[in-house]
Amino acid sequence: MEKDITIYDIARDLGVSPTTVSRALNNHPAVKEKTKKKIFQAASDMGYQSNIFAANLRSKRTNNIGVIVPSLNSNFQASVLAGMEKVANAAGFNLVISQSLESIEKEIANTRSMFNSRVDGLLVSLASDAENLAHFAPFHKRGIPVIFYDRIANSDSSTGVAIDNIQAAQIATNHLIDQGCKKIVHVLGSTNVSVYSDRLKGYKYALMDKNISFDQDQIIVLSDINEEAGEKIVAQILKMDPLPDGIFISNDACAASCMNHLKQKGIRIPEDMAIVGFNNELISRLVEPKITTINYPGFEMGEVAMKNMINYLDEPSNTTLHNTNKITLRSELLIRESSLKKKK
Template sequence: MEKDITIYDIAKDLGVSPTTVSRALNNHPAVKDKTKKKIFQAAADMGYQSNVFAANLRSKRTNNIGVIVPSLNSNFQSSVLAGMEKVANKAGFNLVISQSLESSDKEIANTRSMFNSRVDGLLVSLASDAEHLEHFAPFHKRGIPVIFYDRIANSDDSTGVTIDNIQAAQVATNHLIEQGCTRIVHVLGSVKVSVYADRLKGYKYALMEKNIPFDQDRIIILSEINEEAGEKIVNQILEMNPIPDGLFVSNDACAASCINHLKQRGIRIPEDIAIVGFNNEVISRLVEPKITTINYPGFEMGEVAMKSLINYLDEPERTTLQNTNKITLRSELIIRESSLKKKDGFFN
């Protein structure tokens, strides 16, 4: 096994002092550009790896920020991560990403691993079965900031970045009611997850406002709201008597799948069943008819969460991270053809 190349090896090879090599590799202004270039080239040719870990121990920073996502197989999460990456890169931080796969046990293991890796801060979207938050206590004790996004926790020690899911769901359901729908099915994930619990509230509030009775049979709760779930949902709603005239799905990919399966069964969209999705994913603009959806600003959410974390790391004494510091981003309904039973010219 080859031994690690050190600054002394580079210095010997180039006939310069180890101090000059060290300064050049740290981009010190005292070293001439020509010398720096020669040292960088020699370091690359010889396979030198800087001892970042030792340097980080001295500065007490790793410049790594941990991110725990429920699943990487999500357009929304990809968008959030892109926003985080943009801000982190600019500030000189790296992301260490892991996924809980919707399991609280895996989330706990990920959290322990992040803590042992000495990440400077942690960004988390909670797993669907996460009920307890004790695994974040070591971070709070050590003064390591934890920020939740999208699926947030009610914790006095942590900030949450989200949208007003109650209001968003209310707007989506109201739109279907305005189109003449009275038998609206709502498809969502586990109500243990804050976003789905809030969307169910918003759906119920909209029905109450219009004196439409709430029917538990029109609530479809799934462990995964994805493309594969579309056929199952369609089979379930077509067995209802009478069949629904509106469908509000908490995910655009799933809503698109529902549209395809409904069309295959001879159901017209929106004439027979009007459909609203959620997230404003690319798929919502590619299917026919295009899907009315809630624009959930994932990229912006990633940017805001990361900026909040880095601001705290830079100035902890001036920045507080508390539950009262919940950041709520704006969402909006984008109206397209999938929900427009009333053709009165207000296509978006």
């Protein structure tokens, strides 16, 4: 059996004093960052992290909270991060932010990096292809809290903050039906992601309630629903016969792009096609006609998720999430000109 690696082994290997190694492993400010990094690396390579190294470091807070987002190129995620930052800064915590770029491999690498950086807690909005959540197990084992937001894990053991996406999509689709739409296209992201699978359910429930038959051909699923996707979506829509009279798009930037491409093809909005977006992003209020959308409270979501994280770190047994597992925030339909076939 291999003997345990000690600080003396690391010191001998690097040619530094055992005191320097001990101080570095305890994150002492007297040790230069470059030396600390070298010592952390050697400790990890030599297998020291699996014993006292981890115990020493876990006993102290770093005051860093990790955040993994699917993409920083998103107004919604930017407003969530602003909400998180406000609460974290007030409580003396820093954010360590990384993006998965919608890739499970990158999310796993980010998670490992956050773990090795010894963050006190982790806030995550899952990548679109994240199905297995085994990469969060080391955090659970160490008692490091992991809170999901927006795109949350479908498991009883995970905690999260979200809106009721089923209800929001049902309300959006019902609004289009109330405006006289009979053939409604729904544009959404990968249904592996909880928010999109829930919105598809809400869309289907609305059709069912009004006895409108569901048609799979009216569902357009894209890996990335963004501004660039607009042209592709419109090309697909214009091939439909008969043409749809309503479109419900899970993202405002994409909805605005679709609207522009439709107008270029001579389609009148909302007379020929009514449009509803999602997220209440700035773009929805700047285009003409202004876009009906679901107000998704990103800033509030960031605040609530971070408050619960910090409460958990301060009092692990006495937090809302500890007792409820999930916090659901309110969303609402904001009706504007893009969907009003029936003028007020």
